[in-house]
Amino acid sequence: MLCAIPIEIATRELDGILYLALHLAARGLPTLFGERMVNQYVLSSSNPVIYFDSDQDVSVNEAVLAAGGRVINLNPEGLNQWDAPEYLDNFLRILPCVSRICAWGDKQAAMLRSRLPPDKANLVAVTGYPSFDLASKKFLPYFRDESLGRRYGEDYLLINTSFTCNHSMGFDYYFEMLSRMKEWRIYKDKKFMAFMRRNAEYQRGLLEPFVALTRHLALRFPKRQVIIRPHPAENMDFYRSRIADLPNVHVLRTGSVRKWIATAGAVIHHDCTTGLEALLMGKPLIQYRPHFDPELAAAIVSELGHPAETPEAVADLVVATSKGCGPAPSAHDLTSYVANLRQKACEVIADMAAGFAAGGPAAWKPRPPGVWGSVKCWRKYLSKLLRAKQPGRNGRKVRYALSKFPYMTEQDIRDRLDKLWAIEPELPRARVERLTVNTFLLTQ
Structure with a gap:
């Protein structure tokens, strides 16, 4: 199956997601990753995917499951799970439409399970978070x-x-x-x-x-x-x-x-x-x-x-x-609190995804959206650049949105992959293709 991973803040998530994508590639799973266009690809296709949910959006999760896919909740704000228990109520909404919830550590997992019905406790898996594999x-x-x-x-x-x-x-x-x-x-x-x-x-x-x-x-x-x-x-x-x-x-x-x-x-x-x-x-x-x-x-x-x-x-x-x-x-x-200190999160999560994909259909390959689709994506991006110059709150709001995922090229991604391969040459060599603005496909 194709793995689909939307990213909200590139500076926080991208490096860990690339490392995870290489581990997924080692198990024969391609990865679609990038900004919110990832969701558009997923929702516009009837093909099953392994979707990595990060914001507990019930409508997207339900669509993924309806198409025969699986949903793995991988929240980049996992540390907040011990800041305020109220955050955990967000997970109660996705219980009917999630295949697994990844916890950063045993303490967060225990807190999650304490808020879940007993028959749903097995949804929680202690994995760690991908980016903390690189924090060493x-x-x-x-x-x-x-x-x-x-x-x-x-x-x-x-x-x-x-x-x-x-x-x-x-x-x-x-x-x-x-x-x-x-x-x-x-x-x-x-x-x-x-x-x-x-x-x-x-x-x-x-x-x-x-x-x-x-x-x-x-x-x-x-x-x-x-x-x-x-x-x-x-x-x-x-x-x-x-x-x-x-x-x-x-x-x-x-x-x-x-x-x-x-x-x-x-x-x-x-x-x-x-x-x-x-x-x-x-x-x-x-x-x-x-x-x-x-x-x-x-x-x-x-x-x-x-x-x-x-x-x-x-x-x-x-x-x-x-x-x-x-x-x-x-x-x-x-x-x-951080299971990465005893295990590699990317290996645990990649094994989980491979288990969900076993026996399923072959991965479908997303393609660039075509001339008109590309024009729409670029027009939206260029509109943000113009609106970011506005004074006051409106301009600040758009600048904030742009800062979360600055424009990146294929070469930007390849440079990061080259650095990962230099440190761990045993990672599989993979190809990366930019489908549209800040949306990429990694395949082996």
Whole structure:
């Protein structure tokens, strides 16, 4: 069967999906991947596919099953499953139309199963998540970008933020928009939104302290560059307007966060998933907590790294880690939360997909949409580029959408595959074809 994997945020998901696609190819399964055009291919065909659901869209899942396909839920926000149990209610809607739900670890699986009817508990499988297969010292060469080192030095300080309260579209507008989507009805739940607003207030109390930390580090280490890398949803101008006078501070969001981690001298966060990635990649990690509420900070990731409560303490830890200070112990067994630490998620998931495909029909091969179809795709994309130049919220909304999956060529994908093959030459050689804007087909 053909595997179909829609991707929302390329910088977060693409590398892991490519690695998964190569493991699927090793089992004779081609992979269609890319932006939302993947769903259009799936819905416009009556051919069965193995569909990797990431946003619990019941209508798409039902269509896949009706065509004789299978649905594997592979959610890129798996860490949120321990932040707020209310997120798990989203999975209750897809129980009649999902073949398997992939959990990042045993703890998330237990939480999921606790919310499911007993006869549905076997839908949950502990797999890990594909991108965390690549979060290790072994794959540092894959992510390492020599141009970053040349431009910012080999010892720059990377500050990763993930503050929803600083959303580029505005907190209230963004969540109102989500509440109108059928797959995110949870944002209409008053109890859940009360929690989200409390969390936003907590985060607002962190914004200015993180700016103060940045200024302190820039002045304490004038010969080192300091990089603030906000979450893709954040308003970058908040930070830029407050550090414009500091020549060694940069607010940037280009490329994968793993590239920035791979070249950084040290990584600083509060409760960001990138802290876990930095730890797994072997980078010195500091967890800055000018104030801390264990009920509102993201559990697990907020306890990773050397803790520091003041800018001075962070700066002292920067010096200590540069002299070989060892990694701070985690308060948790991370293997229970990230199964990748004991198994390769891509192998487990690829075996699962191969099991679903066994005995089924041969994979159908999607083709480019033809002249008129291509014109429609390009017209839509070019329209976004024009609308992104609009002032105000409308322009910010389109720019946010474009930033989630920047335009890519076949060569962009081939370059990433070449890097994966250089590290693991035993992976199968595969061909990649661009079908239309940001939609690709990988076959062996």
